[in-house]
Amino acid sequence: MKTLWSSKIVRWSLLSIILILFLLPGKTDEILIQKSVKPVYDFSMEVYKNNIIDFIELLKTEHGLGLSKYQVPVSQEIAHYFSRSLFIVFPAFFISILLGIAKGIFDYTLSERKWNVFGNGTTWLGQSLPDFFFVISIQYVLLLLIRMGFPKLDLFGYDHWYNIFFPIIFLSMYPLFYIARITSSALASEASKDYVRTAMSKGTSMQKIVLRHMLKNAMLTILTHFFTVMVLLISSLPIVEFLTYYRGAARRLIEGFGIKPVITSPISINIETTLVIGFIGIFLFFLFAALWVSNIIKAFVIPNSNLKITDVISSLLLFIFIAVILVLIVLLPRDIDFIPISMVTEINGLWLEVL
């Protein structure tokens, strides 16, 4: 592009185009031409190769991931933020499973009655409304309450022990309704089975049938969704941590991506490479562990199921594959080059008035 700009023909033709533009009659009264530069991505395979080699060298020599932008070892920072996130992820997991099953039973018992709106209706609301909608509206309501004279509590942040309540509640919201939905549909599919009819003919109360017999069988279906719940929790972790000012792993990771509205010199987009890679590694490891813990529980509970070592290896390979792809994206060179452009601004009447 630079060589193109330096060629005489391009300059002259550009100049003549500008002249023609000036001479052209049109609606616009004046055309202002400014010289400016435009950043373009400057990809070079060599830099990319060097980035990868440097990263491998770093892994070999430092036995860690180097220092973060706060001059703290990256591994230490990751451990710090990740454990803080686990403080909200695990409680949210248990809350969403337990309350989700309870809500599912409630939905199922109401599904045949007029009050269905309060059962399935609320579950649909919880399933379709975005997580940030809950966070934003609850904060708005709290703000209005404080303005009306409600005592101000420092509910958001990470300084106090009770700051974990809000993130836990927001985090467990979506998975809770997910489990509720799974539970009520699993119960509904059990309802037409023979053992339910037998129990009913014996005069067992419906409550007992649902809780003692149907739920046990439905649990097998619910169990297979434990891993999905974990993925859902991790998915809404960035939004929840971001909006409740809880400085956990997901928030630190997003910070590490370096999304900024302003790009300044030195001319490269800052991404904290080693920190982001470290977080990708630990999140993927966590999800892999969650997958296999849930698979092992399933194998114990569900009759006639057996764990295959090949499955473990194939899923491990998949996770490693995902990790490698993500690391390769993170390591992309981030240099930009400038090309000169002429910005043509049309000014309607205004310029003439000034003159």
Next chain:
Amino acid sequence: MKKNPILTIGTIGMVIILFLSFVGPYLPFVDPDLLEEKPFFRYHDGLMQVAPYGPSSDFLLGSDRNGRDLLSLLIVGTRPTLSFVLSVCLLRYLIAVPIGLLISNPNGPSFLRVFIQTWSKMASYVPTIFIIILLANSPFVLFSDNRTIWLIVLIAFLEIGRVSDFISSYIEKIKSEDYISAGIMVGNRFSGLVKRYFWPHTLPQIVINFSLDISRTIFLIGQLGIFSIFISHVVAMAGYDTFNIINTSITWPMLLTNVIQDIRIYPWIPFWTSIFIAFSSFSFYLISEGLRKKTQNPNN
């Protein structure tokens, strides 16, 4: 209508959204020239106010940081938002549905089947939001002139495996039904089976999932807005060696960009924006739920 209230409510919601996108910009109370620069201060009751203005009789839902009427912005933003979401879902299904039908053929390419299953598995293992943020912020996409197209392709492609896998496993499920065996018995080949038996039965499921995907994608781009991932932007020179990334779309999620500051000082901006997002997400979810109910019990 009485028998399937969910579908009715969902359809009403969708009609409102369609009305807002096509008729909305011409409504009398909607500011027609939103894209023009507005003064960011005004005199009100003898006092000078700086934008954003709170909800009042002049600005029903308040204004944004540039002094533009929020209600008008949200109404005018309906069409670009929905067209982005629809392009994502259309692209995804246009590619995923043929692949899904192709791999359900037992004599079809087995390599493709394994590939799609692996893809679907991978997408279910990792939270997509992280991957989209990482990709949207990668330099290829950040400095591309066709950023919007890149983003549409990225978001669409991440879930193609899931949709194809769903279609082929649905066909696998109905293969054992009696009417399919009857179809094979009268001499249908695989293409005939697809045309006369699989397709008519799979289409309702595709429509249900398509509607659900619209709901999910609206949800997703709302999240991207919070992390300042713009759907379209320009990189403009702001001074020596300084460039600003300026948002150039008027879609809903862009009003959520400053949510962290806005929620404490100007709460009406994120609040009403998230109401619009939640409303459309909910409507499409209800349509999907209502159609599901209809297919399970055709009498409704």
